[in-house]
Amino acid sequence: MITKQTIMDFYEAFFNHQQFEAAQRLIAENYRQHNPGVGQGRAGLVEAFEAKFSSGEYFHLEVDRIVLEDEFAAVFLQSLDEQQQTKAHVVDLYRISGNQFVEHWDYFDRRK
Incomplete structure (x- = not known):
């Protein structure tokens, strides 16, 4: 069962410690991605973030709130810079099936 703590x-x-193996349990292999900048499937997610992290750009996410109901999870968060200032507000929306995320949408409100 997916819980707020699991998320x-x-x-x-995955995002703050770059431990890509964390995707194995929570992200379905055939994960459907609606962000055109990220490839399809679990492999597409890992590949996109391997590239992002290898760019050397500072990356840190701070989760503000998680809403979990039925087959959906919404994660409200901030992308922070090195000074811990908000670069963007982000909402990730997931559809859940079989105790994994199977589909993803996102929204960004960039500050800089």
Whole structure:
């Protein structure tokens, strides 16, 4: 069962500590991505963030709130810069099936 803590742990491990193996449990292999800048499937997600992290650009996400109901999860967060200032507000929306994220949409409100 996916819980808010499961989601928090995933964000911390995958996005903030670049532990790509965290995707194995939570992201479905055939994950459908609606962000045109990220490839399809679990492999597409990992590939996109491997490239982002290897660019050397500072990247850190701070989760503000998680809403989890039925087959959907919404994660409200901030993308922070090195001074811990907000670069963007982000909302990730996931559809859940079989205790994994199977589909993803996102919204960015860039500050800089």
